[in-house]
Amino acid sequence: MRLLLVEDDRELQANLKQHLIQAHYSVDVASDGEEGLFQALEYQYDAAIIDVGLPKLDGISLINRVREKGRDYPILILTARDSWQDKVAGLDAGADDYLTKPFHPEELIARLKALIRRAAGKASPLITNGPFSLNTSTLEVKKGQELVPLSGSEYKLFEIFMLHQGEVKSKTVLTEHIYDQDFDL
Structure with a gap:
Protein backbone atom coordinates (compact mmCIF):
# COMPACT_ATOMS: atom_id res chain seq x y z
CA MET A 1 0.00 0.00 0.00
CA ARG A 2 1.30 3.42 -0.94
CA LEU A 3 0.99 6.32 1.50
CA LEU A 4 1.64 10.03 1.33
CA LEU A 5 3.07 11.56 4.52
CA VAL A 6 3.02 15.36 4.67
CA GLU A 7 4.87 16.46 7.81
CA ASP A 8 7.23 19.43 8.23
CA ASP A 9 9.01 18.18 11.36
CA ARG A 10 11.90 16.25 9.75
CA GLU A 11 12.61 14.13 12.82
CA LEU A 12 8.98 13.08 13.22
CA GLN A 13 8.72 12.55 9.46
CA ALA A 14 11.73 10.19 9.44
CA ASN A 15 10.47 8.34 12.52
CA LEU A 16 6.98 7.88 11.06
CA LYS A 17 8.34 6.79 7.70
CA GLN A 18 10.45 4.14 9.42
CA HIS A 19 7.46 2.79 11.39
CA LEU A 20 5.27 2.76 8.29
CA ILE A 21 7.91 0.96 6.22
CA GLN A 22 8.22 -1.65 8.98
CA ALA A 23 4.45 -2.09 8.69
CA HIS A 24 4.94 -2.88 4.97
CA TYR A 25 3.81 0.45 3.52
CA SER A 26 5.51 2.31 0.68
CA VAL A 27 5.83 5.90 1.86
CA ASP A 28 6.28 9.12 -0.11
CA VAL A 29 7.05 12.20 1.98
CA ALA A 30 6.54 15.93 1.60
CA SER A 31 7.75 18.64 3.98
CA ASP A 32 5.36 21.45 3.12
CA GLY A 33 1.82 21.91 1.87
CA GLU A 34 2.69 22.85 -1.71
CA GLU A 35 4.91 19.82 -2.20
CA GLY A 36 2.25 17.68 -0.53
CA LEU A 37 -0.44 19.04 -2.86
CA PHE A 38 1.69 18.31 -5.92
CA GLN A 39 2.29 14.73 -4.84
CA ALA A 40 -1.32 14.20 -3.71
CA LEU A 41 -2.59 15.17 -7.15
CA GLU A 42 0.21 13.64 -9.23
CA TYR A 43 0.37 10.11 -7.78
CA GLN A 44 -2.13 7.46 -6.74
CA GLU A 68 -11.90 19.44 -4.86
CA LYS A 69 -9.79 17.60 -7.44
CA GLY A 70 -11.75 14.41 -6.80
CA ARG A 71 -9.14 12.40 -4.92
CA ASP A 72 -11.08 10.14 -2.59
CA TYR A 73 -8.43 8.10 -0.80
CA PRO A 74 -8.59 8.19 3.01
CA ILE A 75 -6.88 11.10 4.75
CA LEU A 76 -5.75 11.03 8.36
CA ILE A 77 -4.95 14.37 10.00
CA LEU A 78 -1.98 14.33 12.35
CA THR A 79 -1.64 17.45 14.50
CA ALA A 80 -0.98 18.95 17.91
CA ARG A 81 -4.24 20.92 17.68
CA ASP A 82 -6.75 19.07 19.82
CA SER A 83 -9.76 21.33 20.31
CA TRP A 84 -13.11 20.05 19.10
CA GLN A 85 -13.31 23.03 16.71
CA ASP A 86 -10.04 21.98 15.02
CA LYS A 87 -11.28 18.40 14.72
CA VAL A 88 -14.56 19.55 13.15
CA ALA A 89 -12.70 21.83 10.69
CA GLY A 90 -10.41 18.98 9.63
CA LEU A 91 -13.20 16.47 9.20
CA ASP A 92 -15.38 19.02 7.39
CA ALA A 93 -12.48 19.72 4.99
CA GLY A 94 -12.61 16.08 3.92
CA ALA A 95 -10.37 14.20 6.33
CA ASP A 96 -11.52 10.75 7.40
CA ASP A 97 -9.84 10.62 10.80
CA TYR A 98 -8.00 12.89 13.22
CA LEU A 99 -5.09 11.92 15.49
CA THR A 100 -3.50 14.33 17.94
CA LYS A 101 0.16 14.46 18.91
CA PRO A 102 1.65 12.88 20.92
CA PHE A 103 0.49 9.47 19.76
CA HIS A 104 1.74 5.90 19.59
CA PRO A 105 2.88 4.72 16.14
CA GLU A 106 0.88 1.52 16.66
CA GLU A 107 -2.32 3.56 16.98
CA LEU A 108 -1.51 5.49 13.80
CA ILE A 109 -0.90 2.24 11.90
CA ALA A 110 -4.10 0.66 13.27
CA ARG A 111 -6.12 3.70 12.19
CA LEU A 112 -4.52 3.61 8.72
CA LYS A 113 -5.32 -0.07 8.30
CA ALA A 114 -8.94 0.58 9.28
CA LEU A 115 -9.25 3.55 6.90
CA ILE A 116 -7.79 1.60 3.98
CA ARG A 117 -10.02 -1.40 4.69
CA ARG A 118 -13.13 0.75 4.86
CA ALA A 119 -12.18 2.57 1.66
CA ALA A 120 -12.06 -0.85 -0.03
CA GLY A 121 -15.47 -1.73 1.45
CA LYS A 122 -14.08 -4.10 4.10
CA ALA A 123 -14.93 -3.58 7.76
CA SER A 124 -13.12 -6.60 9.20
CA PRO A 125 -9.34 -7.01 9.28
CA LEU A 126 -9.88 -10.57 8.00
CA ILE A 127 -10.36 -10.63 4.22
CA THR A 128 -11.02 -13.91 2.44
CA ASN A 129 -11.14 -15.11 -1.14
CA GLY A 130 -11.57 -18.81 -1.77
CA PRO A 131 -9.08 -20.74 0.38
CA PHE A 132 -6.96 -17.64 1.02
CA SER A 133 -7.26 -15.24 3.93
CA LEU A 134 -5.44 -12.04 4.76
CA ASN A 135 -5.41 -10.54 8.25
CA THR A 136 -4.47 -6.87 7.88
CA SER A 137 -3.95 -6.55 11.63
CA THR A 138 -1.43 -9.36 12.01
CA LEU A 139 -0.13 -9.18 8.39
CA GLU A 140 -0.68 -12.92 8.05
CA VAL A 141 -1.66 -14.70 4.85
CA LYS A 142 -3.12 -18.21 5.08
CA LYS A 143 -4.22 -20.85 2.64
CA GLY A 144 -6.78 -22.78 4.64
CA GLN A 145 -5.15 -23.03 8.07
CA GLU A 146 -1.58 -23.00 6.72
CA LEU A 147 0.47 -19.82 7.09
CA VAL A 148 1.92 -18.62 3.77
CA PRO A 149 5.35 -16.98 4.15
CA LEU A 150 5.66 -13.88 1.94
CA SER A 151 8.33 -11.24 1.43
CA GLY A 152 7.40 -7.60 2.06
CA SER A 153 6.78 -6.92 -1.64
CA GLU A 154 4.80 -10.13 -2.07
CA TYR A 155 2.62 -9.20 0.93
CA LYS A 156 1.94 -5.72 -0.50
CA LEU A 157 0.94 -7.21 -3.85
CA PHE A 158 -1.29 -9.83 -2.22
CA GLU A 159 -2.93 -7.16 -0.06
CA ILE A 160 -3.74 -5.03 -3.11
CA PHE A 161 -5.34 -8.01 -4.83
CA MET A 162 -7.35 -8.96 -1.76
CA LEU A 163 -8.60 -5.41 -1.15
CA HIS A 164 -9.53 -4.96 -4.81
CA GLN A 165 -11.00 -8.35 -5.70
CA GLY A 166 -12.43 -8.52 -9.18
CA GLU A 167 -10.67 -5.34 -10.33
CA VAL A 168 -8.04 -5.17 -13.03
CA LYS A 169 -4.87 -3.30 -12.01
CA SER A 170 -2.18 -2.26 -14.48
CA LYS A 171 1.48 -3.05 -13.95
CA THR A 172 2.11 0.68 -13.42
CA VAL A 173 -0.53 0.95 -10.69
CA LEU A 174 0.79 -2.15 -8.94
CA THR A 175 4.38 -0.91 -9.14
CA GLU A 176 3.42 2.51 -7.77
CA HIS A 177 1.63 0.93 -4.81
CA ILE A 178 4.40 -1.50 -3.96
CA TYR A 179 7.52 0.67 -4.20
CA ASP A 180 8.51 4.07 -2.82
CA GLN A 181 8.75 6.94 -5.32
CA ASP A 182 12.53 7.07 -4.93
CA PHE A 183 13.00 3.30 -5.43
CA ASP A 184 15.08 2.59 -8.52
CA LEU A 185 12.96 0.22 -10.59
Missing part, protein backbone atom coordinates in the same frame (compact mmCIF):
# COMPACT_ATOMS: atom_id res chain seq x y z
CA TYR A 45 -2.22 6.74 -3.01
CA ASP A 46 -4.09 4.32 -0.82
CA ALA A 47 -4.11 6.88 2.02
CA ALA A 48 -2.51 10.13 3.16
CA ILE A 49 -1.32 11.40 6.54
CA ILE A 50 -1.36 15.20 6.66
CA ASP A 51 -0.21 17.57 9.38
CA VAL A 52 -2.34 20.69 9.83
CA GLY A 53 0.44 23.20 10.63
CA LEU A 54 2.43 23.08 7.38
CA PRO A 55 4.51 25.81 5.77
CA LYS A 56 3.50 27.30 2.36
CA LEU A 57 0.01 25.74 2.43
CA ASP A 58 -1.74 24.65 5.63
CA GLY A 59 -3.08 21.11 5.96
CA ILE A 60 -6.78 22.08 5.92
CA SER A 61 -6.34 23.97 2.63
CA LEU A 62 -4.34 21.07 1.26
CA ILE A 63 -7.13 18.61 2.11
CA ASN A 64 -9.77 20.95 0.62
CA ARG A 65 -7.84 21.13 -2.67
CA VAL A 66 -7.23 17.39 -2.80
CA ARG A 67 -10.96 16.72 -2.34
Whole structure:
Protein backbone atom coordinates (compact mmCIF):
# COMPACT_ATOMS: atom_id res chain seq x y z
CA MET A 1 0.00 0.00 0.00
CA ARG A 2 1.30 3.42 -0.94
CA LEU A 3 0.99 6.32 1.50
CA LEU A 4 1.64 10.03 1.33
CA LEU A 5 3.07 11.56 4.52
CA VAL A 6 3.02 15.36 4.67
CA GLU A 7 4.87 16.46 7.81
CA ASP A 8 7.23 19.43 8.23
CA ASP A 9 9.01 18.18 11.36
CA ARG A 10 11.90 16.25 9.75
CA GLU A 11 12.61 14.13 12.82
CA LEU A 12 8.98 13.08 13.22
CA GLN A 13 8.72 12.55 9.46
CA ALA A 14 11.73 10.19 9.44
CA ASN A 15 10.47 8.34 12.52
CA LEU A 16 6.98 7.88 11.06
CA LYS A 17 8.34 6.79 7.70
CA GLN A 18 10.45 4.14 9.42
CA HIS A 19 7.46 2.79 11.39
CA LEU A 20 5.27 2.76 8.29
CA ILE A 21 7.91 0.96 6.22
CA GLN A 22 8.22 -1.65 8.98
CA ALA A 23 4.45 -2.09 8.69
CA HIS A 24 4.94 -2.88 4.97
CA TYR A 25 3.81 0.45 3.52
CA SER A 26 5.51 2.31 0.68
CA VAL A 27 5.83 5.90 1.86
CA ASP A 28 6.28 9.12 -0.11
CA VAL A 29 7.05 12.20 1.98
CA ALA A 30 6.54 15.93 1.60
CA SER A 31 7.75 18.64 3.98
CA ASP A 32 5.36 21.45 3.12
CA GLY A 33 1.82 21.91 1.87
CA GLU A 34 2.69 22.85 -1.71
CA GLU A 35 4.91 19.82 -2.20
CA GLY A 36 2.25 17.68 -0.53
CA LEU A 37 -0.44 19.04 -2.86
CA PHE A 38 1.69 18.31 -5.92
CA GLN A 39 2.29 14.73 -4.84
CA ALA A 40 -1.32 14.20 -3.71
CA LEU A 41 -2.59 15.17 -7.15
CA GLU A 42 0.21 13.64 -9.23
CA TYR A 43 0.37 10.11 -7.78
CA GLN A 44 -2.13 7.46 -6.74
CA TYR A 45 -2.22 6.74 -3.01
CA ASP A 46 -4.09 4.32 -0.82
CA ALA A 47 -4.11 6.88 2.02
CA ALA A 48 -2.51 10.13 3.16
CA ILE A 49 -1.32 11.40 6.54
CA ILE A 50 -1.36 15.20 6.66
CA ASP A 51 -0.21 17.57 9.38
CA VAL A 52 -2.34 20.69 9.83
CA GLY A 53 0.44 23.20 10.63
CA LEU A 54 2.43 23.08 7.38
CA PRO A 55 4.51 25.81 5.77
CA LYS A 56 3.50 27.30 2.36
CA LEU A 57 0.01 25.74 2.43
CA ASP A 58 -1.74 24.65 5.63
CA GLY A 59 -3.08 21.11 5.96
CA ILE A 60 -6.78 22.08 5.92
CA SER A 61 -6.34 23.97 2.63
CA LEU A 62 -4.34 21.07 1.26
CA ILE A 63 -7.13 18.61 2.11
CA ASN A 64 -9.77 20.95 0.62
CA ARG A 65 -7.84 21.13 -2.67
CA VAL A 66 -7.23 17.39 -2.80
CA ARG A 67 -10.96 16.72 -2.34
CA GLU A 68 -11.90 19.44 -4.86
CA LYS A 69 -9.79 17.60 -7.44
CA GLY A 70 -11.75 14.41 -6.80
CA ARG A 71 -9.14 12.40 -4.92
CA ASP A 72 -11.08 10.14 -2.59
CA TYR A 73 -8.43 8.10 -0.80
CA PRO A 74 -8.59 8.19 3.01
CA ILE A 75 -6.88 11.10 4.75
CA LEU A 76 -5.75 11.03 8.36
CA ILE A 77 -4.95 14.37 10.00
CA LEU A 78 -1.98 14.33 12.35
CA THR A 79 -1.64 17.45 14.50
CA ALA A 80 -0.98 18.95 17.91
CA ARG A 81 -4.24 20.92 17.68
CA ASP A 82 -6.75 19.07 19.82
CA SER A 83 -9.76 21.33 20.31
CA TRP A 84 -13.11 20.05 19.10
CA GLN A 85 -13.31 23.03 16.71
CA ASP A 86 -10.04 21.98 15.02
CA LYS A 87 -11.28 18.40 14.72
CA VAL A 88 -14.56 19.55 13.15
CA ALA A 89 -12.70 21.83 10.69
CA GLY A 90 -10.41 18.98 9.63
CA LEU A 91 -13.20 16.47 9.20
CA ASP A 92 -15.38 19.02 7.39
CA ALA A 93 -12.48 19.72 4.99
CA GLY A 94 -12.61 16.08 3.92
CA ALA A 95 -10.37 14.20 6.33
CA ASP A 96 -11.52 10.75 7.40
CA ASP A 97 -9.84 10.62 10.80
CA TYR A 98 -8.00 12.89 13.22
CA LEU A 99 -5.09 11.92 15.49
CA THR A 100 -3.50 14.33 17.94
CA LYS A 101 0.16 14.46 18.91
CA PRO A 102 1.65 12.88 20.92
CA PHE A 103 0.49 9.47 19.76
CA HIS A 104 1.74 5.90 19.59
CA PRO A 105 2.88 4.72 16.14
CA GLU A 106 0.88 1.52 16.66
CA GLU A 107 -2.32 3.56 16.98
CA LEU A 108 -1.51 5.49 13.80
CA ILE A 109 -0.90 2.24 11.90
CA ALA A 110 -4.10 0.66 13.27
CA ARG A 111 -6.12 3.70 12.19
CA LEU A 112 -4.52 3.61 8.72
CA LYS A 113 -5.32 -0.07 8.30
CA ALA A 114 -8.94 0.58 9.28
CA LEU A 115 -9.25 3.55 6.90
CA ILE A 116 -7.79 1.60 3.98
CA ARG A 117 -10.02 -1.40 4.69
CA ARG A 118 -13.13 0.75 4.86
CA ALA A 119 -12.18 2.57 1.66
CA ALA A 120 -12.06 -0.85 -0.03
CA GLY A 121 -15.47 -1.73 1.45
CA LYS A 122 -14.08 -4.10 4.10
CA ALA A 123 -14.93 -3.58 7.76
CA SER A 124 -13.12 -6.60 9.20
CA PRO A 125 -9.34 -7.01 9.28
CA LEU A 126 -9.88 -10.57 8.00
CA ILE A 127 -10.36 -10.63 4.22
CA THR A 128 -11.02 -13.91 2.44
CA ASN A 129 -11.14 -15.11 -1.14
CA GLY A 130 -11.57 -18.81 -1.77
CA PRO A 131 -9.08 -20.74 0.38
CA PHE A 132 -6.96 -17.64 1.02
CA SER A 133 -7.26 -15.24 3.93
CA LEU A 134 -5.44 -12.04 4.76
CA ASN A 135 -5.41 -10.54 8.25
CA THR A 136 -4.47 -6.87 7.88
CA SER A 137 -3.95 -6.55 11.63
CA THR A 138 -1.43 -9.36 12.01
CA LEU A 139 -0.13 -9.18 8.39
CA GLU A 140 -0.68 -12.92 8.05
CA VAL A 141 -1.66 -14.70 4.85
CA LYS A 142 -3.12 -18.21 5.08
CA LYS A 143 -4.22 -20.85 2.64
CA GLY A 144 -6.78 -22.78 4.64
CA GLN A 145 -5.15 -23.03 8.07
CA GLU A 146 -1.58 -23.00 6.72
CA LEU A 147 0.47 -19.82 7.09
CA VAL A 148 1.92 -18.62 3.77
CA PRO A 149 5.35 -16.98 4.15
CA LEU A 150 5.66 -13.88 1.94
CA SER A 151 8.33 -11.24 1.43
CA GLY A 152 7.40 -7.60 2.06
CA SER A 153 6.78 -6.92 -1.64
CA GLU A 154 4.80 -10.13 -2.07
CA TYR A 155 2.62 -9.20 0.93
CA LYS A 156 1.94 -5.72 -0.50
CA LEU A 157 0.94 -7.21 -3.85
CA PHE A 158 -1.29 -9.83 -2.22
CA GLU A 159 -2.93 -7.16 -0.06
CA ILE A 160 -3.74 -5.03 -3.11
CA PHE A 161 -5.34 -8.01 -4.83
CA MET A 162 -7.35 -8.96 -1.76
CA LEU A 163 -8.60 -5.41 -1.15
CA HIS A 164 -9.53 -4.96 -4.81
CA GLN A 165 -11.00 -8.35 -5.70
CA GLY A 166 -12.43 -8.52 -9.18
CA GLU A 167 -10.67 -5.34 -10.33
CA VAL A 168 -8.04 -5.17 -13.03
CA LYS A 169 -4.87 -3.30 -12.01
CA SER A 170 -2.18 -2.26 -14.48
CA LYS A 171 1.48 -3.05 -13.95
CA THR A 172 2.11 0.68 -13.42
CA VAL A 173 -0.53 0.95 -10.69
CA LEU A 174 0.79 -2.15 -8.94
CA THR A 175 4.38 -0.91 -9.14
CA GLU A 176 3.42 2.51 -7.77
CA HIS A 177 1.63 0.93 -4.81
CA ILE A 178 4.40 -1.50 -3.96
CA TYR A 179 7.52 0.67 -4.20
CA ASP A 180 8.51 4.07 -2.82
CA GLN A 181 8.75 6.94 -5.32
CA ASP A 182 12.53 7.07 -4.93
CA PHE A 183 13.00 3.30 -5.43
CA ASP A 184 15.08 2.59 -8.52
CA LEU A 185 12.96 0.22 -10.59
